[in-house]
Amino acid sequence: MRKACAFTLPLAGLLLTLPGLDLWASHPQLITPETIAGSTAVNAEQLIEFANQTPGLIIIDSRIPGDRKQGYIETSISLPDIDTHCDSLARLIPGKAASVLFYCNGVKCGRSGKAVKIAVGCGYTAIYWFRGGFQEWLAKGYPYLQE
Numbered sequence: 001m002r003k004a005c006a007f008t009l010p011l012a013g014l015l016l017t018l019p020g021l022d023l024w025a026s027h028p029q030l031i032t033p034e035t036i037a038g039s040t041a042v043n044a045e046q047l048i049e050f051a052n053q054t055p056g057l058i059i060i061d062s063r064i065p066g067d068r069k070q071g072y073i074e075t076s077i078s079l080p081d082i083d084t085h086c087d088s089l090a091r092l093i094p095g096k097a098a099s100v101l102f103y104c105n106g107v108k109c110g111r112s113g114k115a116v117k118i119a120v121g122c123g124y125t126a127i128y129w130f131r132g133g134f135q136e137w138l139a140k141g142y143p144y145l146q147e
Helices: 002-017 044-053 086-092 111-121 133-139
Strands: 039-042 058-061 099-103 126-130
Touching: 039 044, 039 111, 044 099, 044 126, 086 111, 099 111, 099 133, 111 126, 126 133
Parallel strands: 039 126, 058 099, 099 126
Antiparallel strands: none
């Protein structure tokens, strides 16, 4: 029995690495949910309208610094998801009822979704999520800044 196990496990590992044999093809790529409880999802046009109507709106870029160097939405503050916690949010957001919007690279990114969930857990109540993120912003031709 040991010989069979010793042979079967390496063979299974080899099969998983063969080109063209994609055993994971049935699993779609990560796509963020359309909504997150405790937040309001917005698209690029809604973001612009909301920013124009909401003085003091805080826009948080949840991407890593390398992504931000490629460009970012004007007035956004860099706070990568890995650095997002109740204390870091409290330093940027004046109160739990202040309007704050999170974005990242887009629907396949997940960083802003993670940050939104953290903010909800910290008790913030006016949270907006730009799910389409910087990818949607660029696709629609809106202006952006670069470092």
